[in-house]
Amino acid sequence: MIEVDVRRKLGKFSLQASFTSPPGGITALFGRSGAGKTSLINLLAGLDRPDEGRIVVDGVVLFDSEAGIDMPPEKRRLGYVFQEGRLFPHMSVRHNLAYGMKGDGSGADFDQIVELLDIGILLDRGPRDLSGGEKKRVAIGRALLASPRLLLMDEPLAALDMGRKAEILPYIERLRDELAMPIVYVSHAMEEIVRLADTLVIMSDGKVAAVGPVEELMSRLDLRPLTGRYEAGAVLTVTVEGHDVKHAVTRLAFEGMTLLVPHADIPVGEELRIRIRARDVSLALTAPDDISILNIFPGRVVEISDRKDGQMDVIVDVGVKIWARVTRLAVNRLALEPGKEVHALVKAVAIDRQSLGRSIKPR
């Protein structure tokens, strides 16, 4: 559980952030560069001091200007994975990893972390001899071995190319799933956040614009200018219900409904986060029965908004909110308006492997 309410003036820039995020899981701080994300986690870590406010993590007061509390960074026990890694150049990987370990051997298990991050063969090398992805993993390991109560990750994938990103992402998922390590994850890439995060904090111009579960914020039309170039669509949390091997489809359950997608090799019972792109959703007034589309959900229009390009975004509540993008012509022809009953049609093959996120929690 993280409670933040801070104000900080940095030259012309003023940071004024206030949010509470539920315990556990990954809390994503999202915003464009310059929105104040890194400034905010530096305040959390104690590397910079708020002008006023309060920071509480898991009931421990780290900063409180009124009570005169300002815990030094070394006492806060917040692991910080810096964007640039910041490995100590004069120490081997092994000594970098051991730097924050407790002398009495309590706390995180060296061998376990080394194995989790697959860095055993790097131990005797120097930081200079590591690739970008390897450096990142060592930096994560070093932070974990200091037994933090919370891990702060500042754009851990930003400096990496696509291949290296794909290399690191599974390790972050393992931290979340196998170590149950609560993480504050700073990023300006919505793909990463949708895949990893539970709670989303959207920042803009040094202020918190919205806080909430990722699924909920992603279906809010008013936040679209902030969520940026990321391809619009609904984010759902589903459970793998079963596989139909003969027809090569997988059944995903959510809110009492079933979504059919192309066969995916994921164990039954696993929870997934998936994304249905707005442009892959069609609307119909009556349920068509002679159509190839397998997923037809009855629902009700909640919101319609104009896009700059003349197309329209329609949010349909089918138990969860589904986002459809249609032409103005279609909206007029069907006389769509809030409250109107419609059917949302989703092509099964539109939900490809990429929009199937990884498991949220292991069963």
Next chain:
Amino acid sequence: MDWLTPLEVEALGLSLRVAVASVVGSLPFGLAAAWLLARRSFPGKSLVDGIIHLPLVVPPVVVGYVLLVALGRRGPVGSWLYDNFGISIAFTWKGAAVAAAVMAFPLMVRAMRLSLEAVDRRLEAAARTLGAGRARVFVTITLPLMAPGILAGTVLAFARALGEFGATITFVSNIPGETRTLPIALYTLTQTPDGEAAAARLAIISVLLALAAIVASEWIARRMARRLEGGA
């Protein structure tokens, strides 16, 4: 040491003792001054900076004179030292070490300060998030990263201390076996009839000594660089 005359052995031994004592004695103060100038801002900082650098620009005789006035047996600091601890440093080899230390101090501080300013403070911040307090960060991160600068400052100061002449002869005079260091012995020989040959030998010894110091420091610097580059 058959190839050195007793006079040369005496001057050489005294010079080394004075130089080592001055460098070792001023090292902690040099570090503190470098840290103050590189990391702190306080009113009067440029004045402190100026005072530290003064021995570089003032005639050495002036420094020797000031030391004599302050640290002589009847000077304010000198009499206090003598009354309380029975220590007298004027006209002793310890005085020569003090004079050498003061003259070499700006060179030492300069090199250390530059290397401290080059230390990446983000690494220190990273160490603190890993649970290290300020003292541990200084010893395990800052000091090793500025080690080449400490070495450079030490070698410079050592070389400067070996060559110190003006402040030394003014403060502690020219006493054989006590304050007659290599340069002072050399100077004395040049003032003596038929001293040319002996003076030339001392000059060669001085050059060899300086060369040895430079070669040794280069060797240490290369080993340090290899360690800093993150080899195992």
